[in-house]
Amino acid sequence: MTRIAAVLLTLSASALALLPTTAGAQAGDCPTYQPTRQPLFGELHLHTQYSVDAATLDTRNTPADAYRYAKGFKVGLPPFINTANGTEPGPSPNAPSPSVSDHPYCLPGERCEHMATRSIQLPKGRALDFAAITDHAEYFGESNICLYEPTRSCSQDSDCRTLGQACVVGVCAPRDWANPACVLVREEISRLRGGLGTNVFAGYVATQNPARLPFCKSDDDPYGNVTCRLNSQAMWGRIKEEANKAYEPCRFTSLIAYEYTATPAMGRCTAPSGSAGSGLPCWASADCTNGETCSSGNGAANLHRNIIFKNDRVPLLPVTNMEAPTGCGKGSDCLNKTPLGSPQVLLAKLEKECVQGQPGCDFISIPHNSNLSGGAMFREPESAEEARLRATYERLAEITQIKGQSECRFSPKRPGAWGTLDENCQFEAMSYGRLNGIFFDNPGPTDVLASDLLRNALSRGLAFEQKKAGAQPNPFKVGFVGALDNHNGTPSATDPADYATKGAHGVSSFSSLATALNQFNFLGLETNPGGLTGVWAEENTRESIFAALKRRETFATSGTRPVVRFFGGFSLPNDICQAGNFPAKGYAGGVPMGGTLDKLPDASTAKPTFAVSAVADPGWVGRPGTRLQQVQIIKGWVDAQGATHEKVVSVAGNTADKGRIDPETCAPNATAGATDLCAVWTDAEFNPGQKAFYYARVLENESCRWNQFACNAIGVSCKKPMGSCGSGKGCMSDADCQGPADGGQCLTPRSYTDYEYQQCCSGLVPSTVQQRAWTSPIFYNTSSM
């Protein structure tokens, strides 16, 4: 194809993409409009078939299915089996070939080529208010070309009138569909699932110069050659279209989004003495300080971001790690010379293409799993431009998801190793700090770096701002959201009992209970069902929800649905919890979660007051929610020398009683704790010259962790021995059955294996947890506005 034709095709496709397809709702249009804002629960991180990794896990749900699930409808899960008998209506031979496959399937018991063998549905009353589906945008083109499922037969190219497609071996499919690379991929998916060839290929996209795959590559265009570009556009267009179709203003909001998936396999700085050293990330020794050198390390740094758009004014193509790799530091031979691990190129490109390039376009970038970034997520900006971009667009961070929480970390074996003595940080912490899945029995601060944790990042952001004396903004002024990062296409599937049987990663993670309970499985025992985001918005529309995300008026939960409100101010009434309209008084006398308190005039001696009101998750019919144990306020600040400090104050509830439950029944404790808590707290140690942040954390009573539901389902009781000898005597191994009538063998019941018993009773992860909610911080700014 000639260059001119390629340009024409590109232009026509871009013209189409520019047309808005949904009229924006006007503020106040909704009958349920709430001037003091309402809590809306949603998903901000989720994968479907359109992510290559989810496709290889046999996920067939597309974004359209994911939205249906979010609205409360049933969807299917793999494995899929062929139950067709040839009598099902096939696709019409005259219908145009779709530019992106629908990946159809049917539910258990129905007949079709891909019948789901499992299905999943949210309980009544637990449908979501909003969702952003965030497929990995890298390889949109490649995966649409290779994983396309043709529906239309043809005899020549002119039979296929779909952009980017041709008549390939008798069917309309993307050009290159039959190229040997793609054929291999389709044939090899089942083997790839087994992790074949890991060492040979792992470095390909994890390098400092990630690139398109060769058959898509173009010397002139970073988005690839014409076929690749058209297929990327088709995929992105479909994502946009499915989101627009799912949008029901006032009832359900879909946000157009994608995930930027930078995963550089960087090394770690190690001390010359051979001791662990700082463990900080590096491509070359020039990136290390204090005489340390760069050694290769396991795994890769998770520098992923979810990019969420305000409306359907979005760039023609998503900006991915291919076109905008993270910076690769000082010594490395690479193309992007911006600071190590920096999102500067990504944010600058998005600013140019979206905010400046398209009227009405706006976005936010939400980093996730800083806990697995190997020290790279929150490195100090090296220029004012980098700080500005981060401060402008990275207003939120994912504090919790399936692969662990990133708030803070505490271990009684290493008190203070991560800068806190807060025991409630022992919650859903992964035992490693990079994307490699090695289980550590007693991880240390060079395995998981303190700088990767959000509470520390918030303090360091304040310290950075102070050091720059107003010349540069705080680059880490982030609020909190929670999400799943599930690869099943099922947003907010956070029910622990469901997670125990359905997992989150297609066919791979929970193909058997033994894999689910395996701590060495990257997606096994240490993972959790994932979190949720609550936003305080006037109404359920794209505009209202995006505005809430931007002003950080958000809270994260670990998957349950308590509701929490948090205000801070110098004139909040002290009796705000006693009586009256809490939200109205909160807005009148202070700022909400995510807001900023500015310094009062110098003469003022006033101290800020914080008010928090929370109600428990109401649960659903047949499954009452867990009551609240306590509410805490966490303060972090910087002193005059630039050192960071923190303090955790319990302001409401009962710190001693966690509402104990019997893990073998998992029934909630119906008496301990509270269904609502409210507290007012004044910071008596407030120093108007010190920058600070404050956030509230709401802890529920104890409830069963998902693994306990799994263990209960197979009848494991850790109070009893694993099996029994022939005599009926309890035993843990054959050695216990050597008595005359014991028969020499310790037999386990048929419902579980010895491995499952051992994993259930190992104590590697707790059997109960305290689910929780975190509000976005309120920031105190030492300069008055």
Add this chain to the structure above:
Amino acid sequence: MAATAGGAMAFGRHPLLHFVLIGAALFAADRAYRATRPPPAPISVAIPAPRPERDRVALSAEQLDRLRDDFTRQFGRPPTLEEWLGVATLALDESILEAEARRLGLHRGDPAIDRRLVQKMRAVTGRPGADDAALLDEALRLGLDDDLIVRRLLREKLRLALRSHKDDATVDDQAIGAHVERHRDRYLRPAWVSFAHVFVSTSRRGVQADAHARALLARLRSGVVPPASDDLSDAFPLGLAFREQPEDTLATRFGEEFARSVSRAPINAWSGPYPSSLGLHLVRTTAKGQGSLPPVEAVRERASLEIREARAQARLNEAMRKLRADYEAAATLAAVRERLAATPAPPRGKAR
């Protein structure tokens, strides 16, 4: 990057790595890519006139056995007589469609079918240079068009033809209104209620909560109206006034019991206390809406689609009914039933 063996194995289970792997596989095989072949030329064949006669379509013993075996493979057990007859009925419909499509000559002049036949014939005869039209003619004479793909294409072509109608595009508002009315359950918007409340915290007031609530209710009834009533409420994070809340939203936030109570609460008067999952509430509803059907303009697109689909399905059903009569399906099925009833069921337990 040097990874330890254990690390590499664990890394291999990470979905993101599959992401990497699939890319690598693409990369690895890319070099072998040999791209293009010349586009095939169209073939022209005259379409013959329909043959007038319709012959009864039968199901052979082999076909019936295959249906039973397919069923057994898919469901892990042999079909019951009724299930067997069920799949036989479906198969008969397919055969009728196929026979009718051939009678109408739908297999002639279809580029996809012709191309397939020419390719098959070329492979069979080993004459790569032969003329397309000659090959096609030979293929048809040899009956090579009796294959799975051709049969499926034929059935779908006829189905599509039987479903379609020239007036398909137009659906008037009257039809939409009638459709929405007929499918009320699908279109009904839930009932809603606007209300103010005074929250009485059971966590804060303990066993006194109910008594406090009743005392407060008396005060409210002495003439306190919103927003003055706000001052009597315990702190409540969701606010004290709600507009046009659908019942399902209320149930999600407060529990089902409360949603039911509020929908029944008297209008413009304080009542309660109503328990929710969160505490006690004294409620004053200000407006209520019954579940209502949306206006036509709000559902035009969705309803039109459904109506067109229903009409197409009805046309297909009617056409199938006629075809079954023309092809004497009832007689065939009676014979099939007789034969199946006489066939012993295969032994159980060998399904897998």
